[in-house]
Amino acid sequence: MEAGSSARTLAACVVGGIVLGASVLALHLSGPVSIPSLPPVDALRRRFRRRRRRPVRVYMDGCFDMMHYGHCNALRQARALGDELIVGVISDEEIKANKGPPVTPMHERMIMVGAVKWVDDIIPDAPYAITEDFMNKLFNEYNIDYIIHGDDPCLLPDGTDAYALAKKAGRYKQIKRTEGVSTTDIVGTNSALVFPFL
Template identity: 70%
Template sequence: MTMEYESNSWIWDGLYYYPHFFGGLMLTAALLGVSTSYFGGIGVFSLPHLWSDCFHKKKCGKKKRVRVYMDGCFDLMHYGHANALRQAKALGDELVVGVVSDEEIIANKGPPVLSMEERLALVSGLKWVDEVIANAPYAITEQFMNRLFNEHKIDYIIHGDDPCLLPDGTDAYALAKKVGRYKQIKRTEGVSSTDIVGRILSSMEDTKACEDHNNASLPRDPLRAIQSKDAHLSQFLPTSRRIVQFSNCKGPGPNARVVYIDGAFDLFHAGHVEVLNILKLF
């Protein structure tokens, strides 16, 4: 019974998608049936095959989902990373993210602050990310590019508009650009992992200076402290337009349970992600 229903499902598809066309075919079939029984011997084309071919095109003609790939170190995850992944997801239907291995980061940039496990947890927690590839290479090699295209069915490789150069000065995405499978997004200005490290060091210097001031009972220059702090201020502006870009543009349903949590969430890390994931279960 189930098999019979499935085999004739194209009829119901036809009724739904093409009611007028389907009605015309039924009328034609009726007329041909009458003429064939009256005249006899007239060859009639096979309507079931015609209908099946027509309506199966609706299923076969479904738009292919575009899969895009973006990689990165994602060390000391910040809103610039989140904005980059948001832009990348907008260029396709499914976003696959490669998290560069510790060894590759050390070889190309220096030792990361966060471990691979911590960086994976941060990237996986973002709503725009559909899949994650651990221990991705820093550069898009031919072997890895073929793996992306064949194994992960990637359509485009994405990176920001800031240059990404290898130690020898070559472009890390040269191969992807050469084969025409590269797309570019806009880098978020005013923030970087290096800048965050600079803020931490500046904060430590201010703390030490304050301790020295308290111990020595010497007057501290407040203007210098303010200038030092301003030098590392973020340029991120949380405008209403930016907030909408990061939201899903919909509120809770009428029977939804709303859970509230607050926190400083400074230097957002894997522990924050774990707590938020737990709250989603309530």
């Protein structure tokens, strides 16, 4: 048994030596070989950062009047669809033109929205409807990937969908609206408290 094992080991060494010798001879005959040098560590870091995926930026707008749980839940759901959530706070004038006067002024609504942990940035004076100009600004200046809104219809006074252009562009995502809570309902039910002059 030992003699057979020794013969196999010897044969393996001889064959390995022949292969190694042939490889060295081939390298010698092919001329000098240059071994590529590695780029500096800083260059490797920059290359790695470039390959890293760009964060997905999502946009959601709203009045956020009399901030409540439904608003926070919408912002939470929107943020879950991307890596960064940019929120457009609709101007007082736009709210008046489309829904009636807001209870809370825009600067206070911006403070409340900015305090929500899922919000990364705010765009003040956002339009009520996603126009082509504003949509292009979102995509090109703010690098927005998707526009988010709840599954409740958002209609303009003329009956058209405020998000029609975003849907047509294929850059629209929908979240579930929180049932049972709405600023419009709160203001409507308590209008005597909120607007005693009405």
